[in-house]
Amino acid sequence: MGNIGTGLYKILQMNREKVENLLGRNVEIRKVLVRNLNKNRKIDIGKELLTTKVEDIIDDPEIDIVVELIGGINPAVDYIKRSIEKGKHVVTANKAVIATYGKELRNLADEKGVQLKYEASVAGGIPIIDTLINSLSSNDVEEIIGIINGTTNYILTQMSHSNISFENALKKAQEKGYAEADPTSDVEGYDAAFKLTILSAVAFGETISPDDISREGITKVCQEDIKYASKLDYNVKLLASAKKYNNSLELHVHPALIPKKHPLASVDNEFNALFVRGNAVGELMFYGKGAGSLPTGSAVLADIITIGKTNKMEQISDKVITNNDLKINGQGIGQYYVRLKVIDKPGVLGKIATTFGEYRISLDSVVQIGRDEKIVPLVFITHEIEKLKLDKALEVIREFSVVKEVSSILKVENL
Amino acid sequence: MGNIGTGLYKILQMNREKVENLLGRNVEIRKVLVRNLNKNRKIDIGKELLTTKVEDIIDDPEIDIVVELIGGINPAVDYIKRSIEKGKHVVTANKAVIATYGKELRNLADEKGVQLKYEASVAGGIPIIDTLINSLSSNDVEEIIGIINGTTNYILTQMSHSNISFENALKKAQEKGYAEADPTSDVEGYDAAFKLTILSAVAFGETISPDDISREGITKVCQEDIKYASKLDYNVKLLASAKKYNNSLELHVHPALIPKKHPLASVDNEFNALFVRGNAVGELMFYGKGAGSLPTGSAVLADIITIGKTNKMEQISDKVITNNDLKINGQGIGQYYVRLKVIDKPGVLGKIATTFGEYRISLDSVVQIGRDEKIVPLVFITHEIEKLKLDKALEVIREFSVVKEVSSILKVENL
Numbered sequence: 001m002g003n004i005g006t007g008l009y010k011i012l013q014m015n016r017e018k019v020e021n022l023l024g025r026n027v028e029i030r031k032v033l034v035r036n037l038n039k040n041r042k043i044d045i046g047k048e049l050l051t052t053k054v055e056d057i058i059d060d061p062e063i064d065i066v067v068e069l070i071g072g073i074n075p076a077v078d079y080i081k082r083s084i085e086k087g088k089h090v091v092t093a094n095k096a097v098i099a100t101y102g103k104e105l106r107n108l109a110d111e112k113g114v115q116l117k118y119e120a121s122v123a124g125g126i127p128i129i130d131t132l133i134n135s136l137s138s139n140d141v142e143e144i145i146g147i148i149n150g151t152t153n154y155i156l157t158q159m160s161h162s163n164i165s166f167e168n169a170l171k172k173a174q175e176k177g178y179a180e181a182d183p184t185s186d187v188e189g190y191d192a193a194f195k196l197t198i199l200s201a202v203a204f205g206e207t208i209s210p211d212d213i214s215r216e217g218i219t220k221v222c223q224e225d226i227k228y229a230s231k232l233d234y235n236v237k238l239l240a241s242a243k244k245y246n247n248s249l250e251l252h253v254h255p256a257l258i259p260k261k262h263p264l265a266s267v268d269n270e271f272n273a274l275f276v277r278g279n280a281v282g283e284l285m286f287y288g289k290g291a292g293s294l295p296t297g298s299a300v301l302a303d304i305i306t307i308g309k310t311n312k313m314e315q316i317s318d319k320v321i322t323n324n325d326l327k328i329n330g331q332g333i334g335q336y337y338v339r340l341k342v343i344d345k346p347g348v349l350g351k352i353a354t355t356f357g358e359y360r361i362s363l364d365s366v367v368q369i370g371r372d373e374k375i376v377p378l379v380f381i382t383h384e385i386e387k388l389k390l391d392k393a394l395e396v397i398r399e400f401s402v403v404k405e406v407s408s409i410l411k412v413e414n415l
Numbered sequence: 416m417g418n419i420g421t422g423l424y425k426i427l428q429m430n431r432e433k434v435e436n437l438l439g440r441n442v443e444i445r446k447v448l449v450r451n452l453n454k455n456r457k458i459d460i461g462k463e464l465l466t467t468k469v470e471d472i473i474d475d476p477e478i479d480i481v482v483e484l485i486g487g488i489n490p491a492v493d494y495i496k497r498s499i500e501k502g503k504h505v506v507t508a509n510k511a512v513i514a515t516y517g518k519e520l521r522n523l524a525d526e527k528g529v530q531l532k533y534e535a536s537v538a539g540g541i542p543i544i545d546t547l548i549n550s551l552s553s554n555d556v557e558e559i560i561g562i563i564n565g566t567t568n569y570i571l572t573q574m575s576h577s578n579i580s581f582e583n584a585l586k587k588a589q590e591k592g593y594a595e596a597d598p599t600s601d602v603e604g605y606d607a608a609f610k611l612t613i614l615s616a617v618a619f620g621e622t623i624s625p626d627d628i629s630r631e632g633i634t635k636v637c638q639e640d641i642k643y644a645s646k647l648d649y650n651v652k653l654l655a656s657a658k659k660y661n662n663s664l665e666l667h668v669h670p671a672l673i674p675k676k677h678p679l680a681s682v683d684n685e686f687n688a689l690f691v692r693g694n695a696v697g698e699l700m701f702y703g704k705g706a707g708s709l710p711t712g713s714a715v716l717a718d719i720i721t722i723g724k725t726n727k728m729e730q731i732s733d734k735v736i737t738n739n740d741l742k743i744n745g746q747g748i749g750q751y752y753v754r755l756k757v758i759d760k761p762g763v764l765g766k767i768a769t770t771f772g773e774y775r776i777s778l779d780s781v782v783q784i785g786r787d788e789k790i791v792p793l794v795f796i797t798h799e800i801e802k803l804k805l806d807k808a809l810e811v812i813r814e815f816s817v818v819k820e821v822s823s824i825l826k827v828e829n830l
Contacts, residue, residue, distance in 0.1 A: 007695075011553060011554075011695040014555070014694060014695065015553060015554065015555055015694065015695065018552075018555060019552070019553065022552055119550070125695075125696035125697060125699065126699065127546055127549075127550030127551070130545075130546075130549060130550050131542055131545075131546065131550070134542075134545060134549075134717065134720075134721060135534070135542030135545050135546070135714075135717050136542070136713075136717065137433075137434070137437055137717055137720045137721075138426060138430060138434065138713045138714075138715075138716035138717040138719075138720060139426075139430065139713055140429070140430055140433060261681065262681075263678055263681050263682070263702055266676065266677075266678050266681060267678070278713065279429060279430070280422075280426040280429065280430065280540075280709045280710065280712060280713035280716070281540035281703065281704065281709070281710045281713040281714075282540065282703065282704045282707075282709065282710055283702075283703060283704070284540065284541065284701070284702065284703035285700075285701070285702035285703065286699070286700070286701055286702075287678055287698075287699065287700035287701075287702070288696065288697065288698060288699035288700065289696065289697045289698070292697075294695045294696070294697065295695065295696045295697055297695060298551075298553045298554055298693065298695035298696040299550075299553075299696075300553075301553035301695070302549065302550050302551065302552055302553040304553075305549075305552045305553055306549060306552075310725065
């Protein structure tokens with residue numbers, strides 16, 4: 001009965017008539033597990049529904065569906081397992097549990113002939129899990145690029161539009177309730193990595209540990225990078241991306257540049273979006289609210305309705321094909337944005353560009369701003385290159401006496 | 416075995432392994448109805464699969480699913496009915512048939528215990544039908560605004576980006592294969608009205624005749640409107656919109672202005688997009704290719720897979736709740752863009768603005784361009800008003816001797 005649980009309860013009140021018409025049966029909340037029976041709640045819920053004992057739910061044979069909206073791995077994963085073992089369908093919004101134990105729980109659900117649904121675990125109200133499992137089952141998915149963390153997207157949008165620092169944007173996000181007191185999970189990309197793990201399992205059949213995803217947060221993104229990116233017609237976003245190259249899967253969570261004219265670039269503030277490329281359907285994008293009690297509750301209720309619509313023994317619609325042949329690969333091929341601080345004197349640009357050339361790194365654009373100061377920024381965008389070569393070239397460039405700093409290296413997604 | 420049929424055949428070749436793994440059974444094409452057995456085809460298909468007799472399909476008890484990709488109402492609707500009557504599931508991409516006979520066919524399919532699926536009939540590869548029926552079943556849908564005709568979107572994009580006339584943009588669209596030799600159905604909005612009918616049935620449970628939708632095409636949209644809209648930070652798009660107000664449903668197909676910063680505004684060229692607002696999930700947008708043999712074939716194959724996954728007698732997942740309580744309403748409340756041609760002399764703006772005021776039409780912005788010419792354009796954007804009042808005010812304004820022409824009236828969607 002936290003944020004999402006309360007949202008689910010409200011939506012069921014708002015849309016009960018439609019839902020029951022659709023299902024041809026009643027949807028009844030039988031028990032709600034809470035920590036404190038006497039807490040004042042924002043909604044009017046009968047005291048007799050509340051319990052502090054999980055057994056009142058798990059052991060009640062009249063309960064068909066258990067909805068887990070606790071969050072965090074423990075005790076949620078234990079409650080989910082025990083519910084499945086008792087033959088109950090489970091709906092959850094828990095990204096940590098599904099990212100870490102998804103395969104095991106899916107197998108257990110299959111074995112017990114029940115459904116395990118987790119639409120709300122990624123991108124809140126955007127129906128990306130069902131879309132990948134059902135509507136895109138006809139495609140070989142080649143690429144997914146998502147803005148799937150609303151907190152960091154809000155911060156980057158504020159840094160860009162209101163011209164404020166990361167620290168001030170974070171403070172604003174915390175005031176608005178978009179960021180938690182300890183923002184680590186969001187700003188360091190852990191939250192996005194959990195979600196990318198779930199998306200990869202569903203889209204590519206690949207079980208990846210979130211720890212194996214190359215991950216970089218947004219704490220190092222500064223005003224300067226956002227400004228230079230904008231001059232070059234790019235916006236900076238925290239992207240979670242999964243791309244198939246032949247038989248390898250490249251996974252990243254990192255701040256990256258997207259061309260302003262691409263629909264992903266105008267996904268602002270707390271909104272989320274997912275860009276998907278399939279070998280038949282081509283490019284698709286899905287946009288909406290990735291968090292919040294009503295959007296997330298909407299996804300949870302849709303899962304409940306789907307279970308209500310299908311006979312449990314006949315349902316194989318959420319089968320995730322397992323594919324362990326793909327190699328996981330965190331090393332990038334792509335375009336990169338590089339910002340240096342250099343001493344402004346003749347020949348510097350030539351010297352650096354020559355070094356890039358020696359490593360076969362060709363350049364898409366170069367911007368040098370603020371002439372006649374002693375130390376100036378120098379910004380490059382490369383053509384498609386191997387990240388390893390860029391790293392090697394930058395090792396050399398970093399040692400030049402005229403180079404004061406390699407300030408930033410960001411991926412460019414020229415979609 | 417036309418454009419979409421060929422696409423479906425190709426996708427099945429490309430992705431057969433994945434599809435059969437998912438279904439745990441083979442997918443076999445048993446017969447293909449063609450007009451001409453000896454035509455040279457772009458794909459390598461065994462001659463023994465082809466037939467010119469529809470009975471070879473409808474009367475074959477081994478065929479489980481009939482895929483109708485003929486287009487047009489006759490004979491497609493007859494083939495679909497006869498297939499359902501023989502207990503076969505039907506998948507179709509036929510918007511004319513579903514818009515006109517959808518309710519009747521859905522009822523027939525329910526009665527016979529088979530599935531009728533038509534994801535490909537609206538917005539090609541974008542999975543909007545399944546999303547509305549399943550993922551958004553937890554919501555009361557309040558509004559749908561779509562760019563669902565690729566031909567007109569291509570034309571308007573070209574007019575806007577390449578600064579060419581409607582006629583030249585249409586010619587370019589025809590050369591690229593985006594527009595037909597007779598472009599009436601697209602440019603006059605008939606195609607979008609068919610699709611809006613289908614979306615309304617699925618989202619609102621309301622059966623509407625396409626003829627009852629207020630419809631305006633893009634043939635009257637000119638360079639000038641696109642230019643002035645752009646100055647005011649709007650793009651012009653052909654929108655299909657359905658909006659619920661209390662107990663009435665307002666439906667339109669018309670060219671309209673959208674704020675440039677809204678994600679719908681950057682949907683360019685042949686791409687489609689649907690913006691949906693639900694009472695729980697809030698705003699969602701879905702973007703992708705609305706036509707083409709592979710994207711549309713992708714949607715057809717997804718429908719086939721869904722049927723393959725579910726036991727036919729248990730399946731009620733595509734139930735469309737019927738709702739005949741909503742009144743259909745074509746009269747708008749909203750913001751409007753009005754362009755006049757007036758003689759440029761002092762007091763003209765005052766006189767017109769006063770008249771708007773008398774009809775309680777308040778103005779959001781006014782642009783007057785090209786001073787010191789004899790006849791100048793005058794562009795207004797109103798605040799939210801009743802269209803009827805605007806029409807009355809313009810009747811008066813039209814009679815002023817200084818007003819040479821009421822050149823355009825366009826809806827503004829300030830999403």
